[in-house]
Every structure is written in structure tokens, then in C-alpha cells.
Amino acid sequence: MKYCDQCGGTLSLKIPDNDDRPRHVCDVCELIHYRNPKIIAGCIPVWENQVLLCKRAIEPRHGFWTLPAGFMELGETTTEAALRETLEEANARVELQGLYALMNLPHVSQVYMMFRSRLLDLNFSPGVESLQVKLYKEEDIPWDDLAFSTIRHTLRFFFEDQQREDYRLRVGDIVKGRDGFGYISSPQIK
Amino acid sequence: MKYCDQCGGTLSLKIPDNDDRPRHVCDVCELIHYRNPKIIAGCIPVWENQVLLCKRAIEPRHGFWTLPAGFMELGETTTEAALRETLEEANARVELQGLYALMNLPHVSQVYMMFRSRLLDLNFSPGVESLQVKLYKEEDIPWDDLAFSTIRHTLRFFFEDQQREDYRLRVGDIVKGRDGFGYISSPQIK
Numbered sequence: 001m002k003y004c005d006q007c008g009g010t011l012s013l014k015i016p017d018n019d020d021r022p023r024h025v026c027d028v029c030e031l032i033h034y035r036n037p038k039i040i041a042g043c044i045p046v047w048e049n050q051v052l053l054c055k056r057a058i059e060p061r062h063g064f065w066t067l068p069a070g071f072m073e074l075g076e077t078t079t080e081a082a083l084r085e086t087l088e089e090a091n092a093r094v095e096l097q098g099l100y101a102l103m104n105l106p107h108v109s110q111v112y113m114m115f116r117s118r119l120l121d122l123n124f125s126p127g128v129e130s131l132q133v134k135l136y137k138e139e140d141i142p143w144d145d146l147a148f149s150t151i152r153h154t155l156r157f158f159f160e161d162q163q164r165e166d167y168r169l170r171v172g173d174i175v176k177g178r179d180g181f182g183y184i185s186s187p188q189i190k
Numbered sequence: 191m192k193y194c195d196q197c198g199g200t201l202s203l204k205i206p207d208n209d210d211r212p213r214h215v216c217d218v219c220e221l222i223h224y225r226n227p228k229i230i231a232g233c234i235p236v237w238e239n240q241v242l243l244c245k246r247a248i249e250p251r252h253g254f255w256t257l258p259a260g261f262m263e264l265g266e267t268t269t270e271a272a273l274r275e276t277l278e279e280a281n282a283r284v285e286l287q288g289l290y291a292l293m294n295l296p297h298v299s300q301v302y303m304m305f306r307s308r309l310l311d312l313n314f315s316p317g318v319e320s321l322q323v324k325l326y327k328e329e330d331i332p333w334d335d336l337a338f339s340t341i342r343h344t345l346r347f348f349f350e351d352q353q354r355e356d357y358r359l360r361v362g363d364i365v366k367g368r369d370g371f372g373y374i375s376s377p378q379i380k
Contacts, residue, residue, distance in 0.1 A: 001195045008193040038226045077294035079378035096379045104267035188269035189286045
């Protein structure tokens with residue numbers, strides 16, 4: 001960020017009054033430009049013992065598999081966003097069943113919200129951002145070709161819980177450890 | 191938004207290729223400026239049968255009561271944000287116990303995430319954004335002087351569940367009805 005989006009003036013990093021961290025403040029109109037994490041909403045579309053995955057036609061992670069999910073838009077709810085992304089990426093209609101995973105990615109300032117869902121019919125097909133859309137049984141999931149660690153952990157939790165038929169909300173963080181990025185259950189929740 | 195924050199060029203509203211809605215696109219460098227909903231994270235600090243409320247020293251809703259909550263910052267997790275806001279607004283230390291309410295406010299593109307929490311000690315005091323910080327029993331909650339409908343509904347659910355000693359996650363939306371803004375359980379979740 002270099003210029004004020006309201007007046008075009010140059011921005012300087014400074015700590016505003018009554019604040020505790022540097023913000024981009026306009027040198028001309030003094031507007032403070034706040035930046036905040038983004039929400040990625042999506043779902044786990046389930047048909048019998050299978051889960052619908054999408055092969056990405058876009059960067060990042062072109063050619064890798066993911067659950068339908070994407071950036072929440074202004075003016076919508078998280079559940080609307082999850083349904084919209086599922087329709088856009090997989091032309092799939094689902095019924096949401098509840099929030100299943102809330103994962104923070106502080107290194108990229110993202111928050112994933114993944115919902116459990118029931119696929120309503122088999123008339124799915126690749127949307128413009130997908131190369132392929134396919135139902136996978138647990139044993140066939142392309143674990144080494146998943147696009148994001150959030151997706152890997154969401155799927156892993158889902159299949160664990162599915163065996164017990166007891167689904168519980170996971171709240172955690174994807175953080176860098178000794179062996180790369182991994183999931184930890186939220187350390188602030190006791 | 192009128193100017194590109196990267197090059198200072200003027201912005202025009204247009205629908206980018208492979209997109210379905212107007213974005214602010216720079217006339218000079220063609221950068222697309224996405225805007226997304228913001229997360230407000232906070233908690234319900236509980237001490238025995240009392241809940242800690244803060245009287246707001248800032249606009250909006252100066253002088254009205256709220257639970258500690260505020261905009262999530264870049265680089266933090268939702269749980270870290272809830273703890274930080276509780277410390278900033280009430281100088282209060284809590285232990286989070288789980289996500290309790292996820293409320294969408296599509297008309298202002300906000301998502302509230304409220305956690306249940308246990309107040310760890312009674313050494314709380316007003317932070318710079320609070321006029322007063324006080325423990326309230328259910329019967330003394332200033333229902334007519336609460337700052338936001340999200341706070342009113344979160345507290346109402348909390349006291350209902352406290353009686354049953356069974357706390358369940360609420361996922362819903364604050365939307366405009368015939369009598370003003372009210373809470374509805376998320377219509378996308380069946």
C-alpha cells in the first residue's frame with residue numbers, strides 16, 4: 001500500500017493516537033487504512049461414503065485437489081459464501097449441516113470456515129476454476145496431491161469422525177513447526 | 191475507493207475476466223482491488239454467575255454496554271484476537287472455552303466470532319476504549335443499553351444455555367425484518 005484510495009495522497013506507516021501498531025495513514029487527508037484477515041468459506045460435500053473434490057484450474061496450486069472453498073464476498077454470510085463457492089467450483093448443490101472446522105492461518109492472515117454438507121444430487125461438473133470434479137472414497141483420496149494443508153486436515157478429521165459417527169467442531173491453527181506447516185488445536189482454548 | 195493503493199492511478203468499477211461481479215480495477219496498472227468482510231472476535235468472560243461487560247468510551251455506541259470484542263488484526267488468530275480485545279478493553283485475563291457464536295452481519299460485511307471464557311481473576315479495569323467494566327448477573331444485565339444486537343443475542347443464548355448447563359454453538363445472521371434487525375439461525379444449515 002503506497003497511495004490513499006480516497007484522495008490519492010501518499011501513505012506513511014505510523015501509529016495513530018490510541019492505537020498500538022503501525023497503520024498506513026494518508027499524508028494528505030489523514031485517513032487510516034486498516035487491513036484485516038480474510039475469510040475463506042467452503043464445505044465438505046458428502047455423498048454416501050464419498051467426498052467431492054475439485055482439481056484446481058487456477059493458481060495457486062494449479063492441478064492439485066481441494067474442497068470447494070473461496071474468499072467470502074462483501075454482503076454475504078459465511079454459509080452463503082460456502083454454498084456459492086460449491087456451486088461456482090463444482091456446479092454442485094449441497095445442504096449445509098453445520099460448521100465443522102475453523103482454521104486460522106496467521107502467516108497469511110486467513111481464516112478458513114469449513115461446513116459439513118450433504119450433496120443433493122450427482123449433477124456436478126467442473127466450474128471455470130476447476131479442471132475436474134470427482135467423488136472420492138477415503139481410501140482413494142489423493143493425499144499427496146491436495147492443494148492446501150487446511151484441506152488435508154479437514155478431510156483427515158472428517159474421516160476420523162465419520163467412523164465414530166460423531167462430528168465435532170475443530171478450532172485450530174496452521175502454524176510452522178520443525179517439519180513445515182502443521183495443524184495445532186487452538187492453544188488459547190483450554 | 192477512488193485511487194489504486196499501489197500506483198495511485200484512478201479506479202473504475204468493472205467486472206474482471208472470469209469474475210461475476212464489479213471490482214475496483216486500476217485504470218493504469220490494472221490491479222484488481224478486492225474487498226472482503228471483516229472478523230470481529232471477542233468473548234463472554236464469566237465469573238461464577240456473572241458476565242463481564244464494558245461500557246464503550248468510543249463511537250459507535252458510546253456509553254452503551256458490550257462484551258469485549260473487536261476487529262481481528264493481520265497476523266493473529268481468532269482466539270488470539272479475542273484474548274487481546276479482552277485485555278485491551280477490560281484489562282481482563284480469560285481462558286477461552288470454545289467458540290460459542292458465529293454471527294454474520296451481511297449488511298455491514300462483518301462476521302462476529304464470540305468465544306465462551308472463564309475470567310481468571312478480578313483484577314479488571316477499563317481499558318482506553320471503555321468508560322467502565324463491570325460484572326453483571328443475568329437479572330441485572332442492562333438489556334436496553336447494550337451496544338449491538340450481536341451482543342444482546344449472544345448474551346441471551348448464553349443465559350439460556352447456562353440454565354441447562356449445555357452450551358451449543360450458534361451459527362446465524364443478523365438481518366433486517368419487519369421490526370428492525372433480528373437474529374435468525376443460519377437458513378442454509380438444515
